[in-house]
Structures are given as C-alpha cells and as structure tokens.
Amino acid sequence: xxxxxxxxxxxxxxxxxxxxxxxxxxxxxxxxxxxxxxxxxxxxxxxxxxxxxxxxxxxxxxxxxxxxxxxxxxxxxxxxxxxxxxxxxxxxxxxxxxxxxxxxxxxxxxxxxxxxxxxxxxxxxxxxxxxxxxxxxxxxxxxxxxxxxxxxxxxxxxxxxxxxxxxxxxxxxxxxxxxxxxxxxxxxxxxxxxxxxxxxxxxxxxxxxxxxxxxxxxxxxxxxxxxxxxxxxxx
Numbered sequence: 001x002x003x004x005x006x007x008x009x010x011x012x013x014x015x016x017x018x019x020x021x022x023x024x025x026x027x028x029x030x031x032x033x034x035x036x037x038x039x040x041x042x043x044x045x046x047x048x049x050x051x052x053x054x055x056x057x058x059x060x061x062x063x064x065x066x067x068x069x070x071x072x073x074x075x076x077x078x079x080x081x082x083x084x085x086x087x088x089x090x091x092x093x094x095x096x097x098x099x100x101x102x103x104x105x106x107x108x109x110x111x112x113x114x115x116x117x118x119x120x121x122x123x124x125x126x127x128x129x130x131x132x133x134x135x136x137x138x139x140x141x142x143x144x145x146x147x148x149x150x151x152x153x154x155x156x157x158x159x160x161x162x163x164x165x166x167x168x169x170x171x172x173x174x175x176x177x178x179x180x181x182x183x184x185x186x187x188x189x190x191x192x193x194x195x196x197x198x199x200x201x202x203x204x205x206x207x208x209x210x211x212x213x214x215x216x217x218x219x220x221x222x223x224x225x226x227x228x229x230x231x232x233x234x235x
Contacts, residue, residue, distance in 0.1 A: 006034065006070055012055060014048075014062045026052060037209065040210050040211065041213060042199070049199075070089065072089070093148070097147045103138070121157070131146060143176060144172050145176025148168060149180065164196075177235075182231065200235050202234060208223075
C-alpha cells in the first residue's frame with residue numbers, strides 16, 4: 001500500500017450545545033489517510049464517526065483544527081470553495097442513496113460534474129455497476145441495492161481519487177449489501193481511496209486499517225494485515 005498521505009486531519013474539535021449540555025462530536029481528533037487505502041471508521045451511534053466523515057468531506061466544518069486534502073486546506077475555504085471541493089474533488093455515497101426520483105438512472109449518473117462530456121465513460125460505469133439496460137428506468141423502479149449502485153456510479157463519474165461512504169449498506173438487506181461491498185472492493189482495487197463509516201465490525205474487516213471511535217475520540221487504529229474480500233464478509 002502506498003504510504004503517501006492524501007488526507008491529513010489535525011486536532012479536530014466539533015461540539016454542540018453549551019454549559020452542562022455541551023457535547024463533543026469530535027474531541028481533538030487527528031488522522032492520516034493514505035492514498036489508495038481502504039479505511040473504515042468504526043463506532044457505535046453517537047461515537048462521532050459520521051461527523052468525522054462529514055468534516056473530511058467538506059459537508060460540515062469543525063470548530064477548530066485543520067483538514068488538508070490532496071494539498072488543499074479545506075478548513076480555510078469559504079462556502080463557494082467548499083462547494084467546488086465537494087463537486088470536483090471527492091465522491092459521496094450515502095446510506096439513503098440521495099437519488100432524484102424524477103430523473104432516470106442515466107440522468108442521475110450524469111449529474112456528476114463533467115460527466116456529460118464523456119458518454120462512453122458514463123455508459124461503462126452503468127455497465128460496471130450491473131445496470132446496463134436500465135438506463136431509462138427511474139429510481140422507484142429499482143431495488144434498494146440497485147439504487148445504491150446508481151449512487152456509486154454517480155460518485156465515480158466525477159473521476160475523483162477519494163470516495164467517502166456513510167453506512168452504504170445500512171438501508172439494504174444482506175444480499176444487496178454484499179453486492180454493494182463487492183463493487184466497493186473492486187473500486188478500491190482499481191486504486192481509489194475509500195473512507196467508509198460503519199457500525200458493523202464484520203464489514204470493517206475489509207479495510208486496510210480500522211479507526212475505532214468512541215465519545216468523539218479515536219480510541220485506537222488497527223492495522224489489518226489480511227483484509228477480507230467482500231465475498232468473505234457476513235453480518
């Protein structure tokens with residue numbers, strides 16, 4: 001695995017409330033993500049894992065600390081710069097797909113910036129996620145697993161180096177969830193950096209490293225010398 005750092009987060013703090021009701025979602029969190037690795041952030045609900053993902057992805061801002069992604073300090077960016085960062089530099093896959101129901105599958109995938117310029121690439125991605133022939137269907141006509149694969153194709157159509165995934169199997173049955181994990185495993189093997197949030201230990205065993213969070217802190221980071229293939233994961 002290439003040890004070049006692609007994301008460096010330093011001393012991140014994020015709190016909600018005040019006084020006795022003050023709650024730290026992130027409490028002095030520092031983390032490096034290496035280029036080309038599959039990193040899982042693991043923790044129970046309320047541990048801070050999704051908050052950390054959102055700060056790394058520019059979806060949320062920390063109260064203090066820095067995040068440098070591919071040499072860009074995103075914590076110093078204004079709202080417009082952050083919008084461009086989210087649009088151009090990183091891909092997102094969410095638990096509940098975030099597809100536009102009045103657009104076809106092809107139209108949803110081509111929402112990614114610059115994707116309309118390369119129709120061959122878009123067609124190849126739709127085929128790669130197993131949805132060739134369904135381009136003109138609408139999200140409501142697909143299963144949950146198929147919708148998540150559309151969301152992954154849309155994220156990949158940006159051609160960004162980093163893919164952030166927030167509980168991508170959380171709304172799926174086991175068979176659909178495994179199909180999504182197989183796809184993510186394939187994407188990782190093509191050289192993409194994947195940062196995935198989950199509360200499921202078995203899924204975390206796919207990762208090169210597992211970051212374990214509790215109460216807004218990283219309690220330990222585990223090196224996984226023998227990551228499981230997606231077909232070996234059961235939960």
